[in-house]
Amino acid sequence: MRTGLKVTALAAVVAMAAACGSDDGDSTASGGGSDGELTEVTVNIVPFSPNAVLFLAMEKGMFEERGIKVNLERAASPIPVVASLVADQAQFGFVTTPVLINANREGTAIKCVSAIDGQVSPDRDSSALVAAKDSGIDSLDDLEGKSVAVVQLASINLIGAKKLIEDAGATGTEYVALPFPQMPQALADGRVDAAVITSPYVEQAVEAGAVTLANPSSDLFPGGTIYCYAATASYLEENAEVAEGFAAAMEEAILYTKDHEDEAKATLVENLELTEEQAQAQILPSNFDPEINLESIGEIQDLMEEQGSIDSTVDPADLVWKP
Structure with a gap:
């Protein structure tokens, strides 16, 4: 079986990212200008339907209302997303709970900043x-x-x-x-x-x-948090105001999507290159509760330990950012 590769692969990718970190002077990770300029942030996503909430927040100007301009980058899976965060190539990025846990176990401090679309709905799944x-x-x-x-x-x-x-x-x-x-x-x-x-x-x-x-x-994991948009602890410490704005925009978008799901799905036409019919047929697997479920993070970690994929644990509360 190949499952034994997972933790060491994450550690290797993150170490490489740290060694090759961005030094090109790109200012998108820092605050905006003094003349009403927007703070630019890069969000590294894994393309899938629940990103519709993020796309909707961008389309509705929810980030701009909070002084933020979002640029998107795509990755094949969460591990390279973590690498991009460590290398300062992205400020926020999609991670799953196991990747979040493993990164922190291996000494890479990243924290959930916001839910993607809410908590897992017990009666629908994408x-x-x-x-x-x-x-x-x-x-x-x-x-x-x-x-x-x-x-x-x-x-x-x-x-x-x-x-x-x-x-x-x-x-x-x-x-x-x-x-x-x-x-x-x-x-x-x-x-x-x-x-x-x-x-x-x-x-x-x-x-x-x-x-x-x-x-x-x-x-x-009904009602659980199985993925989130995360950032490094160092970025959050230095850019708390930006992170608060990002989290607030996502919370607004999640709650808005609850009653306007068709609008959120419509964003998938451009962003995931679906037809209108395909976009509306997508399932957003959410109960649209924007809270991060700490208990479920602990349950997932317990299952990882039970399966032998980890030999130590972290405090779930340390994995979630609180302004």
Whole structure:
């Protein structure tokens, strides 16, 4: 199995980022000018449907109202996002709870600043564990000795899938790191037997015949915080006012989206290059509660320890920024 790579891979990427940190004089990480200029920040995202709330906040001017101009950068998974934060190439970035925990365990102090779209809704999910068409797999116990694609080997998707698969009695499952956009084709080609895949790519896989087996996030962590926009502790200490504005804009956008979900989904046409029909068919897996759920972060850490992926823990309260 390849899961043993996850912590060391994170540490190596972050160390490289620290060694190669930005020294080009880019001022986007600092405060704005004295003449009403906006403070520019880069937000590093992993493209998926819940980013619709961030896109909506940008479109509605919620950041600009707080003196912030957001620039977007994209990454394949949260680990390179952490590297970009450490290297000062981004000020805020998408991380999953396991990556947040591992980074802090390895000495990289990053903290959740805001939710992405809210907490996990117990009755709807934008990600799923699916089996390839014609694979003969129609239940979790059929994954005995099979290969399952996850976006990275330190992901919330791996932890959730592993828990459900092992609870079903299946053993010997191999977990393979693969970017979300590549998963539908990998399933169709038979290169993997199953995948934990998120919107908008899960819809492509299901339309091609993939079979949904479970929804790990909502099955295991209803009402939980499984991802967030984070920043380094050093950036937060030096730019508390910017961070407060960022968090306030995201909170406003999350609460607004609760009653205007169609508007949020419409932003996916331009930002994720979906058709209008595809955009409106997306699921935002949120209860639209903007609070970070500390208890769920602790539960996820406990599960990581139980699975043997970590041998020490951190205080969940240290992982969330408080102004």
